[in-house]
Amino acid sequence: MSRWLFVLPIVLFAGLIAAFGIGLTKDPSAIPSQLIDRPLPTFALPGLTADAPGLASHQLTGRPQLLNVFASWCAACPQEHPMLTRIAAEGITVNGIDWKDQPADGSAWLARLGNPYARVGSDPGARTGIDLGVTGVPETFVVDKRGRVRYKQIGPIDAEAWETVLKPMLAKLAAEA
Amino acid sequence: MRARLGWRLAPTPNPSLAGRGTRAPERLPSLFREGLVGASAASLLLLLAAPALAVLPSEQLSDPVLEARARDISRELRCVVCQNQSIDDSDAPLAHDLRVIVREQLRLGKSDEQAKQYLVSRYGTYVLLRPPLRPDTWLLWLGPFAALGLGGVGVFAYLRSRKGGAPVPLTDDEAARLDALIEQDSH
Numbered sequence: 001m002s003r004w005l006f007v008l009p010i011v012l013f014a015g016l017i018a019a020f021g022i023g024l025t026k027d028p029s030a031i032p033s034q035l036i037d038r039p040l041p042t043f044a045l046p047g048l049t050a051d052a053p054g055l056a057s058h059q060l061t062g063r064p065q066l067l068n069v070f071a072s073w074c075a076a077c078p079q080e081h082p083m084l085t086r087i088a089a090e091g092i093t094v095n096g097i098d099w100k101d102q103p104a105d106g107s108a109w110l111a112r113l114g115n116p117y118a119r120v121g122s123d124p125g126a127r128t129g130i131d132l133g134v135t136g137v138p139e140t141f142v143v144d145k146r147g148r149v150r151y152k153q154i155g156p157i158d159a160e161a162w163e164t165v166l167k168p169m170l171a172k173l174a175a176e177a
Numbered sequence: 178m179r180a181r182l183g184w185r186l187a188p189t190p191n192p193s194l195a196g197r198g199t200r201a202p203e204r205l206p207s208l209f210r211e212g213l214v215g216a217s218a219a220s221l222l223l224l225l226a227a228p229a230l231a232v233l234p235s236e237q238l239s240d241p242v243l244e245a246r247a248r249d250i251s252r253e254l255r256c257v258v259c260q261n262q263s264i265d266d267s268d269a270p271l272a273h274d275l276r277v278i279v280r281e282q283l284r285l286g287k288s289d290e291q292a293k294q295y296l297v298s299r300y301g302t303y304v305l306l307r308p309p310l311r312p313d314t315w316l317l318w319l320g321p322f323a324a325l326g327l328g329g330v331g332v333f334a335y336l337r338s339r340k341g342g343a344p345v346p347l348t349d350d351e352a353a354r355l356d357a358l359i360e361q362d363s364h
Contacts, residue, residue, distance in 0.1 A: 005334075031257060034301050100270065126274045133299045135257040135271070 033141075033152040034133050040067075040147055041131040045121025048098060048107040055095055055121030061147040064173035065093035066140055066166070068117070069129055071101040072109035074137040080156035081113050087162060088116040092170060096120040099129040099137055142166060144173045231268050238280050247280045250289055254279070254296060255304045263306055 035041075044056040060067060068084060070077045088094045096117035098106035103122040110120070123129055132141070135154075142151040151169055153161060232251075238244040251265035256272040264272040264279075275296060282292035296304050308314050347355065 028260060031300060031303050034299060100274075126271070130271075130274060130278065130299060133301075135300070 027154075029135070030154045031133070031135055033149065035141070035149040035152070037148060037150065040141075040143060040149060041128070043121070043128040043131065045097065045123055045128055046103075048103040048110070048120055048122050052107070053119055055097065055119045057147065059119065060095060060143045062145060063093065064142065064144050064150075064170050064176075065095060065118075066170075067095045067097065067143055068140045069097045069099050069132070069134050069137050071099050071137045072105040073101060076156045077138050078113060080138050080158075081116070083157045083159065083162060084116040085114060087157070087166075088118075090167075093118045097123050097128060097132075099123050099134060100126045140166075142169055142173070145176065231266055231272065232276060233273070236273065236276055236280065238284065243280070243283050246289060247276070247283055250279050250283075250292055251276055253306055254293065255306050257300055257304060 040057045040060060042057050045054050047054040066087065068080075070080075084094055094117055096119070098120055100123070102124060106120070106122060110117075121128070132139075133152075138156050140153040140157055141149050142153075144150050150173060151166075153166065157166065232248070238247060248265060252263045254264045254275065256262045256264045256267035256269055256275075258269040258271050259267050262272075264275045278295065279292050282295050287295070293305065302308055308317065310318050
């Protein structure tokens with residue numbers, strides 16, 4: 001009995017170390033999305049230029065697609081850009097929201113790097129991004145056929161995230177009724 | 178050691194002052210005292226200075242009651258970019274947007290709780306700097322008390338075991354040995 005009591009603090013301490021160790025592997029900036037399995041909030045954003053089509057939430061239905069939130073001031077977005085171009089080339093519809101950005105800056109950015117987006121909505125006032133629970137750019141939502149959010153990628157999509165998470169998920173959602 | 182010596186050598190009297198007549202040495206300490214008073218006054222004033230506000234004048238509501246409520250709510254909401262600051266403290270652009278939203282909700286006649294809920298529904302209970310007491314936060318809220326209780330029980334058990342029970346009376350054998358020792362000592 002008394003020997004067991006001596007071991008108890010060591011066991012508790014080991015448990016604490018394990019809990020903290022697991023905690024250290026988690027990214028504190030990754031705030032879980034409140035939208036998972038819920039429909040996109042309703043929005044209707046103008047395009048980046050007068051003649052460009054805007055983006056409305058009801059357009060994100062019919063087939064599983066991506067909604068990528070970006071900005072011309074965003075440091076990680078140029079890094080993600082080639083990946084989005086590749087995803088669009090693979091036949092996935094990628095929609096964009098230019099968040100907290102002047103439309104002229106956003107369209108200049110796309111003119112320079114190329115435009116992988118089927119549609120881009122301009123959100124200079126940040127409200128749509130806040131409705132989506134965006135904390136920074138880039139963030140990417142996976143939207144299913146019925147316009148519900150199924151997953152949120154925080155930070156740039158790299159080849160690994162695309163191959164192991166997003167691509168299989170989109171394939172699975174395409175097979176859904 | 179060397180530094181200390183250097184310090185000692187430094188304040189040698191200035192020979193040029195010594196030749197200036199008798200009044201100079203009197204004036205010097207008084208100047209020094211005035212300087213000290215000035216410095217203390219300056220430090221006191223620094224203590225009184227308000228810290229710079231993240232809240233911009235353009236954000237503030239003209240109604241002081243609503244503005245005070247907005248400040249209170251903002252202090253309870255976490256800045257989702259900087260995370261360990263409230264949106265009231267943060268200079269992050271997104272914190273600014275969220276402060277504006279809180280004020281907008283209040284202007285629409287929403288209660289404090291509803292204004293908070295507006296952001297909770299978008300960012301989760303994560304934005305609350307004081308998380309709600311729910312089954313999944315029981316460990317967070319009650320854990321420290323549980324640890325304190327457990328420690329208390331441990332300390333109590335330890336103290337009790339150290340005190341032990343009533344002293345065990347000596348056996349006849351031990352009594353005989355003790356008597357022999359005392360006998361030996363007294364001789």
